[in-house]
Amino acid sequence: MTTSEKVAYLKGLAEGYGTDPATKEGKLLATILDILEDLALDQEDLAADVAELGEGLDAVSDDLGDVEEILFGDLDDEDEDEDDEDLEISDWDGKTVFYDIKCPACGETVTFDENDLAKGSIPCPACGELLEFELETEDESKDE
Numbered sequence: 001m002t003t004s005e006k007v008a009y010l011k012g013l014a015e016g017y018g019t020d021p022a023t024k025e026g027k028l029l030a031t032i033l034d035i036l037e038d039l040a041l042d043q044e045d046l047a048a049d050v051a052e053l054g055e056g057l058d059a060v061s062d063d064l065g066d067v068e069e070i071l072f073g074d075l076d077d078e079d080e081d082e083d084d085e086d087l088e089i090s091d092w093d094g095k096t097v098f099y100d101i102k103c104p105a106c107g108e109t110v111t112f113d114e115n116d117l118a119k120g121s122i123p124c125p126a127c128g129e130l131l132e133f134e135l136e137t138e139d140e141s142k143d144e
């Protein structure tokens with residue numbers, strides 16, 4: 001039962017009891033019930049308005065999400081990409097990853113692991129030539 005329905009019921013009750021609107025008390029009661037009725041209707045209008053506002057806000061929020069996605073791309077994916085820079089080499093089934101490089105000085109195939117790769121260079125175990133390598137990921141984070 002809504003508030004306005006309760007007020008309507010109360011009005012009916014007042015009439016049923018034969019409250020005389022000509023008396024001071026009857027007049028007072030009728031006025032109070034009228035005000036109650038107005039309040040109940042106002043409150044229902046407000047509740048409807050708030051619900052409508054909420055729907056409008058949801059629509060705006062959804063649209064804003066679309067705009068953000070267009071402007072900035074999927075932010076979650078971007079974060080994952082940043083993490084990938086660190087994970088790319090070391091997180092390989094939890095095992096050490098080995099790489100082969102051919103020494104340009106002596107032609108020896110040199111095997112090195114991710115730790116050497118992180119250093120950026122290792123001396124060739126055969127001839128001592130310093131072998132430099134660049135990470136194939138095009139990140140600038142090796143300056144760190």
Ligand SMILES: [Zn+2]
Pocket residue numbers: 103104105106107108124125126127128129
């Ligand atoms: Zn060498």
